[in-house]
Amino acid sequence: xxxxxxxxxxxxVGVWLLGAFGGVATTTIVGLLxxxxxxxxxxxxxxxLPQFEKLGLLSWDQIVIGGHxxxxxxxxxxxxxxxxxxxxxxxxLVEQCRDELNAxxxxxxxxxxxxxxxxxxxxxxxxxxxRSESPRESITRVQADLTAFAEQHGLEQVVVVNVTSTxxxxxxxxxxxxxDELRKLLDAPETCxxxxxxxxxxxxxxxxxxxxxxxxxxxxxxxxxxxxxQRSDTCHMGxxxxxxxxxxxxxxxPMFANRNLEVMSWVGHNIFGNMDGKVLxxxxxxKSKVSSKDRLLHQIFGYSPQTLVSIEYVESLGDWKTxxxxxxxxGFLGTPMMMQFTWQGCDSLLAAPLVIxxxxxxxxxxxxxxxxxxxxxxxxxxxxxxxxxxxxxxxFELLEDWVENV
Numbered sequence: 076x077x078x079x080x081x082x083x084x085x086x087x088v089g090v091w092l093l094g095a096f097g098g099v100a101t102t103t104i105v106g107l108l109x110x111x112x113x114x115x116x117x118x119x120x121x122x123x124l125p126q127f128e129k130l131g132l133l134s135w136d137q138i139v140i141g142g143h144x145x146x147x148x149x150x151x152x153x154x155x156x157x158x159x160x161x162x163x164x165x166x167x168l169v170e171q172c173r174d175e176l177n178a179x180x181x182x183x184x185x186x187x188x189x190x191x192x193x194x195x196x197x198x199x200x201x202x203x204x205x206r207s208e209s210p211r212e213s214i215t216r217v218q219a220d221l222t223a224f225a226e227q228h229g230l231e232q233v234v235v236v237n238v239t240s241t242x243x244x245x246x247x248x249x250x251x252x253x254x255d256e257l258r259k260l261l262d263a264p265e266t267c268x269x270x271x272x273x274x275x276x277x278x279x280x281x282x283x284x285x286x287x288x289x290x291x292x293x294x295x296x297x298x299x300x301x302x303x304x305q306r307s308d309t310c311h312m313g314x315x316x317x318x319x320x321x322x323x324x325x326x327x328x329p330m331f332a333n334r335n336l337e338v339m340s341w342v343g344h345n346i347f348g349n350m351d352g353k354v355l356x357x358x359x360x361x362k363s364k365v366s367s368k369d370r371l372l373h374q375i376f377g378y379s380p381q382t383l384v385s386i387e388y389v390e391s392l393g394d395w396k397t398x399x400x401x402x403x404x405x406g407f408l409g410t411p412m413m414m415q416f417t418w419q420g421c422d423s424l425l426a427a428p429l430v431i432x433x434x435x436x437x438x439x440x441x442x443x444x445x446x447x448x449x450x451x452x453x454x455x456x457x458x459x460x461x462x463x464x465x466x467x468x469x470x471f472e473l474l475e476d477w478v479e480n481v
Contacts, residue, residue, distance in 0.1 A: 087139055089230040090434050091221060091284075093275050094239035095142025095183045098349050098394055098423035099289070101153045103238070103430045104140055104179060105164060108172040111135040115168070119428035121455075122435045126478055132435040141182030141224045143217065143275070145199035150176040150183075161349070161393030163421045184220045187213045190270035192243045198350070210274055211261040217278035232441065234434050235279035235286045237313075238426070240350065242270045242292040250297045254306065257299035269293070273300060280304045280311060285437045288313030289430060296460055305447050310440055312433075312449040315457040318425035319418050320345060320398035321371065325467035327402075328375040337405040340381040341372060344399045347422055348392035370458060371465035396422040429455055436474075443481050451477035 090107075092100040109115040117123035122132055151173055158166035169176075185203050188196055189210055196204060208216070225233050245268055251257045260267040261277075272292035279286040280295065280303050288294030288311075295304065295311045304311050317325065320343055331338050373379045398418040406412050433455055440449050453459035454470035464470055 086137055086231050087229055088133055088137055088438055089139050089141060089224055089228065089233035091224065091233055091235045091279075092140065092142035092430075093186065093235065093237040093272075094144060096144040096146050096148050096150065096153050097238055097240070098153075098157060099238040099426045099430065100142065100144075101150055101157060102164065102423040102427035104150060104176065105154050105169060105172055106427050106431065107135060107138055107140065108175050109168055111138075112171065114171060119424070120432060121429070122432040126475060130439055130478060130481060132439055138434075139182075139224075139228045139230060140179050141184075141220075143184050143186035143220065145186040145188060145195070145203055147200040149180050151180075157394060157423065161395060161421070163394045163424055182224060186239075187217065187271040187274055189213055189264070189274055190242070190245075190268070191240075192270075195240050195242065198240075209262055209264045210267045210269060213271070213274050214261065214278045214281070217275060218282055221278065221282060221284065232438060233279075233282075233284045234438050234441075235275065235284050236430055236434060237272055237275060237286070237288045237290050237292070237294055238430060239272065239290055239292070241290055242272055245270055245273075245293045247293060247297050250299060252298050254299045254302045257297070273297065276300055276311065277303065280307050280309055283307045283309045285309055285441050286311040287430075287433050287437055289316040289426070289433070291315040291458070301448065301460075308446060310437065310446050310449050312437070312452045313456060313458075313460055316426050316429050317455060317457045318422070318429065319396060319420055320400065321457045322467065323400070323416065323418060325371055325375075325465050325470070328372055329466045329468065331402075331404060332376055338372070338376060338380045338402060339405055339411070340383075340401075340403045342383045342401045343385070345384070345386045345396065346389045346392060347394070347396035348388060348390045349394045349422055374463060374465045394422050394424075396420055396425075439481070440477075 092103065094100050154164060154169040154176060155166065157163045158169050188199055188203060221233060249268065270293065272288065272290065272294040276286050276288065276295035277300060286295055291314060294313050295301065296314060372382060400416050402414040404412055433452065436452060437449060448461040450461045451473045453462040453464065453473055454467060
């Protein structure tokens with residue numbers, strides 16, 4: 076007798092990208108279309124490693140894409156910018172996905188500007204800047220978009236992923252500790268300290284949709300919003316995707332610790348020229364990012380070497396990011412030594428496959444009954460919520476252990 080449930084191959088799952096016209100989201104979308112069309116390989120995708128093949132993860136043709144953004148543009152135009160200016164994507168690949176990109180544009184709705192700061196606001200379309208909404212009204216509007224998206228496409232689930240620009244820092248320690256207290260602030264725009272990333276998270280979690288924060292912004296980190304996720308019988312994780320320099324730190328620092336080499340100082344200098352670089356050129360936005368990149372060394376070493384992390388905007392680099400690190404360490408007989416490395420990569424192409432991995436693994440976790448923080452995803456984040464371990468190998472073991480249990 077046929078099952079009343081849809082066959083796995085018939086299921087459709089939505090991926091709702093916050094910051095849908097940004098470099099990371101656009102690259103993610105082009106990547107998913109290219110994978111679906113068989114136009115590219117699976118390089119960079121953790122979820123395509125052999126140990127994940129029996130999990131029953133989403134296939135490329137099961138995914139339907141939508142999102143929010145504050146700018147007035149098109150996915151095709153943004154993808155061609157990555158191809159023609161940054162030389163990050165082959166323009167012939169973008170041309171082969173033109174029709175699908177144009178169709179997805181209809182699923183992208185105006186985003187939220189609440190407390191995002193003047194640097195981000197200036198990129199928004201004028202009608203959005205002129206809109207006046209309370210935090211609760213913004214949440215209600217986002218939820219209406221998500222609900223309509225799910226109904227229109229017959230989706231069984233929607234995974235919401237934040238890949239927006241980095242907001243100014245919010246002091247989570249000053250927020251109410253419970254959801255009942257925090258939600259009272261949503262009707263008071265003059266006193267609510269939350270920014271758009273947290274309003275998006277609340278909108279998704281209240282609907283029972285899983286939420287992933289790939290940015291350094293506050294998002295779902297507050298204790299009260301974590302409580303909301305549990306109440307809504309759903310899951311979430313964040314924050315700040317670990318793609319380049321910090322990934323190397325989390326792999327290299329344990330080497331120094333395990334060889335009993337004393338790291339006296341670790342200096343990192345980052346330059347890049349995309350929209351994220353423009354936003355991080357503002358010190359208030361940069362503060363969130365620098366804090367996220369600089370917190371893992373103490374946990375790994377057990378002491379705090381002198382550190383410096385700088386991030387500078389260099390327009391001509393486009394999406395290409397360069398990180399130069401200088402490590403000064405003390406070896407046997409107290410002799411100082413040094414190590415230097417340069418990391419160069421295309422920022423959006425480092426991030427996009429991880430976004431796809433997180434969508435597939437989060438959807439599978441929710442289907443498995445995992446709720447609250449998905450701490451086994453720690454290896455994907457610079458500052459993983461609920462996880463103190465920053466050693467990349469040990470973080471990845473958390474993921475492999477989860478796979479074995481599933």
